[in-house]
Amino acid sequence: MNRDEMDRIVNEHFGYEAADDVDGVLASLTDDVRHHVVGSPWGELSGKDAVRPLYEALFGDLKGEGVKPVARWYGDNFVVDEALWTGRIENGRFFGLEGKSGHVTFRLLHVFELRDGLISRENVWSDIAAIAEQVSQ
Template sequence: MALTREQMDQKLDEHFGFEMSDNVEGVLATLSDDVVHDIVGMPSGPTYGPAAARGFYEALFSDLSDGQVVSRRRLYGDNFMVDDSLWSGRAPGRPFGIEGRNRPLSFRLLHVLEFKDDGAISRENVWVDLATIQQQLPQDQ
C-alpha cells in the first residue's frame, strides 16, 4: 500500500527533528532494518542498515551544530519523495572534511527517499552543495 504525502512528510519531518536535536538513536529509528544510506560523493560509498549509518550521524552531529532544516520543495511518487532543503547553523567541527572553526554555515541539500509500507525510510540518498560549503568556510583564514 502506498503511503500518503502526509505520511512521508511526517516521517521526514521526524527524521529532521531528530537530526536537529543530535539524537542519533532517534534518527536511526526512522530507518528500516535494510536501509541504504548514501551520502553521494562520500569516499566510503553507501552503507547498509542503521548500524552502518551510525558513524555518519555521530560525525555529522559533532561537525555541525545549531542546525535548522527548511524544506523548500517536495515532490512525491509511490513510496518515494524528493526533498529540496536549506540547512543553516554553525560548523564547529570538520563538516565534509572542511575546517569549520565554528563559523556560520548555510547550504542546500537534496534528499531522495524511499519508504517501506510501514513508513520507515528504506533508502536515503543525499546530495550536498559542497561548493557553497567551501565558499563559506575558506581554509586560508
C-alpha cells in the same frame, strides 16, 4: 502511502536530526536501510549498524540553526525534499573540508524511499562548493 503519511515519516526523521538524536534517527530507518551522503568519505552504507557512526560524526561536525523548506515532491513510496540548511561547521571536519569551520547556508537535497512506515533508502546531496566558499581556515 499518502502524502500525509510520507510527510510524517520524513519530518520525524528531520526532527531527530535537528535534535542530534542518533537513536531517534536510527529508529526512523529500516534495519536494511541503504544510506548515501553523496560526496562524503563514508560512501554508500547498508544497515543501521553501518549508518550509526556516520550520524555520530555528523552531529559532532555540524550544529544546525535552521532549515528552510524549498520544495517537496512525492511518488509511489518516495519523497524528494529540497531545503536550505543554516548552521555551523565545527571541529574543521566536514566531507573533505578538513581544517575549515564556520557559519554556512547551503542547499540540501534528500531522496527518501519508504517502506512499512520507515525510511528504507536515504540519499543526500549537499552543495559542497557553496559550503567551501563560506568557511575559513
